[in-house]
Structure formats: structure tokens, C-alpha cells
Amino acid sequence: MEKQFQDIIVESKLDIPYSYYAGPIASRFYDALEKERKILGIRCGSCNRVYMPPRATCGTCFHEMEDWVELKDEGEVVNFTIVHYEEPIHPVKAPFAYALIRLDGADTAFIHLLGEVDLGRIRIGMRVKAVFSDKNPGNILDIDHFRPV
Amino acid sequence: MAETKPRRISYRAVLPFRYSAGRAASRFFAELRDNKRILATRCPKCTKAYVPPRPVCGECFEPLKEWIEVGPEGTLVGYTVVHFPFLDPLTGRERPVPYGYGFIVLDGAATKIQHFIEETDITKLRAGMRVKPVFREKRQGNFGDIESFRVVG
Amino acid sequence: MERKVAIVGVGQTHHKARREDVNMMEMVHEAVLRCLEDAEITIDQVDAVLIGNMEHFEGVNLSDMWAVDFSGALGRFGMKITTGGSTGTTLSIASYYHVASGLFDTVLCIGWQKQSEGDTTAGLVSATDPIWERASFAGAFGTFAAAATQFMKEYGVSEEHAAKIAVKNRQNGRRNPYAHLQLDISVEDVLKSRVLAYPIRMLDMCPASEGACAMLFASEEKAKKITGRPAWVAAAETRHDSPFIGDVPMFMDLRTLRAASSAAYKKAGITNPLKELDVIELYEPVSWAEIAFLDALWLTEKGKIRDLIDKGVTNMDGELPVNPSGGVLCTNPIGATAMLRVAEAAIQIRGKGGARQIPNVRTALATGYGGNWWSDVMILKDRL
Numbered sequence: 001m002e003k004q005f006q007d008i009i010v011e012s013k014l015d016i017p018y019s020y021y022a023g024p025i026a027s028r029f030y031d032a033l034e035k036e037r038k039i040l041g042i043r044c045g046s047c048n049r050v051y052m053p054p055r056a057t058c059g060t061c062f063h064e065m066e067d068w069v070e071l072k073d074e075g076e077v078v079n080f081t082i083v084h085y086e087e088p089i090h091p092v093k094a095p096f097a098y099a100l101i102r103l104d105g106a107d108t109a110f111i112h113l114l115g116e117v118d119l120g121r122i123r124i125g126m127r128v129k130a131v132f133s134d135k136n137p138g139n140i141l142d143i144d145h146f147r148p149v
Numbered sequence: 150m151a152e153t154k155p156r157r158i159s160y161r162a163v164l165p166f167r168y169s170a171g172r173a174a175s176r177f178f179a180e181l182r183d184n185k186r187i188l189a190t191r192c193p194k195c196t197k198a199y200v201p202p203r204p205v206c207g208e209c210f211e212p213l214k215e216w217i218e219v220g221p222e223g224t225l226v227g228y229t230v231v232h233f234p235f236l237d238p239l240t241g242r243e244r245p246v247p248y249g250y251g252f253i254v255l256d257g258a259a260t261k262i263q264h265f266i267e268e269t270d271i272t273k274l275r276a277g278m279r280v281k282p283v284f285r286e287k288r289q290g291n292f293g294d295i296e297s298f299r300v301v302g
Numbered sequence: 303m304e305r306k307v308a309i310v311g312v313g314q315t316h317h318k319a320r321r322e323d324v325n326m327m328e329m330v331h332e333a334v335l336r337c338l339e340d341a342e343i344t345i346d347q348v349d350a351v352l353i354g355n356m357e358h359f360e361g362v363n364l365s366d367m368w369a370v371d372f373s374g375a376l377g378r379f380g381m382k383i384t385t386g387g388s389t390g391t392t393l394s395i396a397s398y399y400h401v402a403s404g405l406f407d408t409v410l411c412i413g414w415q416k417q418s419e420g421d422t423t424a425g426l427v428s429a430t431d432p433i434w435e436r437a438s439f440a441g442a443f444g445t446f447a448a449a450a451t452q453f454m455k456e457y458g459v460s461e462e463h464a465a466k467i468a469v470k471n472r473q474n475g476r477r478n479p480y481a482h483l484q485l486d487i488s489v490e491d492v493l494k495s496r497v498l499a500y501p502i503r504m505l506d507m508c509p510a511s512e513g514a515c516a517m518l519f520a521s522e523e524k525a526k527k528i529t530g531r532p533a534w535v536a537a538a539e540t541r542h543d544s545p546f547i548g549d550v551p552m553f554m555d556l557r558t559l560r561a562a563s564s565a566a567y568k569k570a571g572i573t574n575p576l577k578e579l580d581v582i583e584l585y586e587p588v589s590w591a592e593i594a595f596l597d598a599l600w601l602t603e604k605g606k607i608r609d610l611i612d613k614g615v616t617n618m619d620g621e622l623p624v625n626p627s628g629g630v631l632c633t634n635p636i637g638a639t640a641m642l643r644v645a646e647a648a649i650q651i652r653g654k655g656g657a658r659q660i661p662n663v664r665t666a667l668a669t670g671y672g673g674n675w676w677s678d679v680m681i682l683k684d685r686l
Contacts, residue, residue, distance in 0.1 A: 005176045271500045
């Protein structure tokens with residue numbers, strides 16, 4: 001009879017430091033965030049959409065964008081979720097809320113955290129305002145969270 | 150507007166993995182760990198004995214069911230001593246240099262395995278030398294149970 | 303039956319160690335715009351976009367998704383193809399299939415890599431088998447170094463032979479404004495350079511580059527409307543080898559390249575490649591590999607390629623120049639590297655090589671190489 005061999009598991013990992021060049025558009029955005037506490041969008045000269053986060057090319061028009069737009073640091077919650085489980089990658093401890101937020105002046109929404117809020121009272125359409133971090137990690141968490149207004 | 154300095158966004162990824170070794174590897178590693186024996190699977194059609202062992206012969210597309218012992222000694226076919234340190238993503242740190250590295254045909258096997266070579270003086274290594282595996286005292290059931298290969302004779 | 307297909311546009315970035323001035327997708331966009339400019343068309347005339355890189359180098363999966371706006375893929379058919387080092391030739395061959403099938407008239411393919419943003423060797427390690435090979439893997443140069451010592455013994459090739467290849471390709475690179483490395487080096491410089499892993503020295507090794515390449519493939523009808531000088535695809539072949547590094551009997555005897563090139567010659571109606579080929583863009587990860595891989599192209603008797611090299615046949619002014627662009631030894635943004643071989647072959651056929659142009663190129667061969675020991679071959683002609 002064939003001997004049964006126990007299934008062996010090979011434990012492994014990849015531990016790699018990444019460091020991405022942000023490019024001129026993102027560099028400008030993060031400079032404004034860190035140094036001026038301003039949130040910038042970018043407008044396509046062809047279709048007039050204002051993108052946040054900003055990027056160099058409008059995909060729809062295949063057009064280079066150069067027109068910077070200062071957005072309000074306030075906007076509305078387009079959609080949201082409450083996270084109830086733990087993952088090492090999470091920026092804050094569960095339970096916490098992620099939301100799609102469209103700032104006044106922008107045509108696109110972006111994901112960020114909601115804070116200083118009763119998780120049971122978050123509503124689509126709720127008005128929220130940016131709260132800047134005093135830590136300045138050099139990424140989108142230079143904005144620490146958005147709180148209700 | 151003042152000239153914007155290029156920014157970098159940094160992120161350290163530590164990604165854990167748990168690979169199922171599979172039937173062939175589990176049997177191979179168990180034999181390595183418990184008995185310090187090296188096994189291969191032999192093709193009934195072309196008679197090649199494969200290390201690492203595997204369930205199918207790539208050339209014949211025949212299932213491999215016959216297990217035989219190979220080595221433990223073998224012949225060093227290609228070798229080098231590495232002097233350039235690089236980041237070992239398995240540890241997150243640079244692997245210390247110099248270290249020997251080479252390809253060995255174990256006696257009875259048709260394929261080569263790659264592993265560390267104990268010798269780090271390049272002038273003392275030659276293709277064709279006989280080598281034998283150095284087993285770790287504490288073995289865990291993976292390929293690292295062989296620490297390196299040592300020149301014999 | 304398949305249709306005739308040609309390359310009608312080529313674009314590439316100026317390859318560098320670090321493109322601090324752009325992020326990944328902005329760099330991809332640069333190559334795309336240059337390709338469209340070369341073909342004198344707009345993105346609306348592109349039916350499909352195929353894109354690829356070796357994802358672990360940047361640690362960004364779904365890289366095609368992130369590139370959509372910048373690659374011109376928004377609202378268009380497209381897919382990502384990634385096959386390691388051979389990514390660029392796989393993309394080229396897949397583009398050819400898309401058009402040859404009759405299902406698409408124009409296909410844009412893009413290969414790219416932003417290599418300094420991750421760690422090169424760590425990225426390569428992720429391609430090794432985690433159960434058998436990962437813990438003792440010694441990087442690309444460790445593998446090639448161990449293969450080279452076997453090669454030295456079996457084929458009688460010396461460190462000086464390899465150094466001459468390193469010099470030839472770097473000097474060629476000085477005529478290519480897009481090449482990453484522009485080095486005025488001598489054999490002595492190579493032999494004095496730092497040993498990475500014996501016998502491979504620093505100057506024997508290809509660089510890690512950041513760059514992108516884009517090409518436009520078109521059907522016969524579209525090609526004739528777009529340009530007066532298409533580079534026609536006469537053959538495209540791919541062969542793979544076994545999964546473990548040590549499975550092949552003799553590393554440097556690249557049996558997949560022997561098989562792929564043999565099949566490609568048959569398809570292209572070539573019986574005497576040494577006479578009938580005008581230029582070769584060969585994928586050579588290290589100087590040693592150019593000697594070994596050339597031997598696999600049936601130019602002369604097996605094991606005798608050194609005689610041709612020593613006679614100067616593969617020099618810029620020789621009978622059959624190899625790597626007038628400077629090859630991989632000058633420029634290596636991995637996702638783009640193999641595509642650059644096809645692109646440079648197309649540039650030669652189309653007469654757009656500038657200072658690196660070889661006179662009267664009618665038939666060109668390009669090879670791609672990937673781990674473990676895989677080969678792609680494309681043959682381009684100025685007419686079919």
C-alpha cells in the first residue's frame with residue numbers, strides 16, 4: 001500500500017521596498033496638499049471635465065491636461081462602506097468607514113476615510129470637509145480624514 | 150508657478166505566502182527531512198529521472214509514478230562565486246557575499262539542480278568536480294534542508 | 303488563411319536608469335504618442351491595444367487597467383500579456399496574430415518597465431519556483447554566470463571573447479540616441495571591471511532601464527494607406543522549455559532558439575540565413591549570451607560561431623551586423639526590451655535608423671528571450 005505523505009506547506013514571503021516617481025502632475029498635487037493645504041483638480045481643455053485625483057491625460061479625449069483647478073476642501077459622500085474586519089494593510093483600526101467623496105468643483109469622486117463621525121449616521125449625500133494630518137506621510141493620507149459638516 | 154521637484158511615493162510591501170508543496174514535493178521533502186535521501190521520479194517512456202520530481206514528464210507527457218533514489222553525490226556542471234550583493238526578498242535584507250552557487254547533476258538524475266556551493270574561492274572550483282550535499286542538523290521538510298554542496302575528492 | 307501584416311509605426315522613450323520626471327503611465331503615454339506620430343495616425347484609428355510589463359518589478363498588478371487612459375485603451379478592445387523577459391516579443395507576435403486573423407485591422411502594442419521603482423532582483427525572485435528554487439536563487443547573473451562556466455568548458459569561449467561583444471554593443475549604442483548606456487569602452491575596461499559573479503563582470507551585464515516602446519501593426523490594406531515603407535512580418539515563432547532552471551542539458555545551447563529560428567526560416571523561405579539576412583537584433587542579457595545565442599541561429603556549423611565573430615562578420619560594418627541598436631547590453635526596460643528588438647529591426651527595414659542605419663536592409667531577424675530559456679523569433683521583410 002502506498003504510504004501517505006503529509007501535505008507540506010512551504011512558508012515564504014516577498015519583502016520589497018517600492019518607491020514610485022509620482023510624475024509632474026502628482027508631484028504638484030502633493031506639494032499643494034502639503035505646503036498650501038490646498039486640494040487641486042485638473043480640467044480637460046476638450047471636454048471640460050475636472051478630474052480629482054488629477055492626472056496628465058484625459059482618457060476619453062486622449063488629450064493632455066494643464067488647467068489646474070483649486071477645489072473646495074468640502075464635498076459630498078457619493079457612496080460609503082463600513083469595514084468590520086481587521087487587515088494589517090488597513091490605515092486605521094476597524095470598525096471604520098471608507099467613502100467615495102466628490103469635492104465641490106470636481107466631476108469625479110475619490111476614496112478616502114470618514115472620521116469624527118457616528119458610523120450609524122453616515123448618509124449618501126452627506127456634506128464632509130477635509131481634516132489635514134500633522135504627520136505628512138507624503139501620500140493621500142496627508143489628508144487624515146473627512147468629517148461631517 | 151515655481152518648478153515642482155519630482156516626488157516619490159514610497160511603500161514597503163511585505164507579502165506573506167503559504168504554498169502547498171504538492172504531492173511530489175511533499176514526498177521528496179519528507180524523505181530529505183527524515184532519512185537524508187534524495188529522490189527522483191523516472192519516466193517509463195524516456196527513462197529520464199527528474200529532480201525536482203514532478204507528476205508528469207514534459208517531453209513525453211507521461212504520468213511519472215516510479216520513484217528512485219539519486220545521488221547523494223553528483224557532478225558540478227556550472228558554477229560561480231557571487232560577489233554582488235542584492236536584496237533577498239525572502240528576508241528583506243541583503244544576502245551576505247561572497248557565496249558559491251552552481252548547478253549539480255546528481256548521480257542517476259537527468260536534470261540539474263541549482264544550489265549554494267560551500268567553496269567561495271573561485272580558483273578552487275572547476276566544472277566536472279564531484280560534490281556532495283551538506284545536510285542541516287535540524288531539518289524542516291523543504292529544499293533548505295540541504296544547506297549547500299561541498300567539493301569531495 | 304492568414305492575412306499579410308506589417309509594422310507601420312514605432313515609438314520609444316529615451317531610455318534611462320531613472321525617469322524621475324514621469325510616472326509609469328505618463329512614460330507609457332510618451333511612447334504611444336511617438337508611435338502615433340511615426341505612423342501619422344490618431345488614436346481613433348487603432349482597433350485594439352495590447353500592453354505588458356513584468357509586474358513584480360513595480361508591484362502594481364492589473365497594470366493594464368492603470369494604463370487605460372494613457373495607452374489609448376479606454377473604450378477599446380485590449381489585453382495585457384506578460385511573459386517575463388520575452389514580454390515584448392510575445393506582445394509583438396500576439397499583435398501580428400490579432401491582425402493576421404482578420405479580426406482587427408490595426409493593433410497598438412506597448413511594452414514598458416519602470417525598473418528603479420522596485421528592486422530588480424527581488425522582482426526576479428518572484429518568478430522562481432517557491433517550492434524548489436527560490437531560497438537558493440542567485441539572481442539572473444548568478445544563473446548566467448554558472449551557465450557561462452559550463453559554456454567556457456564546452457565551447458572553448460574565453461572572457462576576452464565575451465568582452466569583445468560587450469565593447470561592440472556599447473560602441474554601437476553610442477549611435478542610438480534612445481539607448482540608455484552610451485559607453486566608450488575597450489576590452490581592457492571590461493576585463494578590469496568589477497566581478498559580479500565569475501565570469502560575469504559589471505561591463506558584461508545588461509543595465510536595468512526605465513522606458514517604453516510602442517508599435518503599430520496593420521493589415522495590408524491599412525498598411526498601404528498609412529505608409530510607403532511598411533516592415534512586413536514574414537515569420538513569427540515561439541518555443542518554450544522546461545520549468546526548472548536545471549532541466550535543460552546545456553544552458554547556452556539554446557534549443558528553443560534553434561527550433562524557433564529553424565521554423566521561422568522555413569516560413570520566410572530562407573535557406574541560407576548568413577547570406578539572406580541583412581541585420582539581426584538579438585536579445586542578449588549578458589555578453590556571453592550573444593555568442594551562445596547566435597550559434598543557435600543556423601548561421602554556420604554548430605559550435606563554430608566564434609569563427610564568424612572573430613572575422614568581424616557581426617560588426618557594424620560586417621556582412622551581418624548584430625545589434626546595431628546596442629542591444630540589451632545598452633538598454634533593458636524588461637517589459638519593453640524584447641519589443642525593442644522587433645522595433646529596431648522594423649526601423650532598419652524602414653530606413654529610419656539614422657546614425658545606426660545599416661545600408662540596404664531588406665530582411666531582418668529579431669529574437670526575444672525569457673526565463674527559463676524561452677525563445678521568440680520574428681522575421682521582417684521590406685516586401686512579401
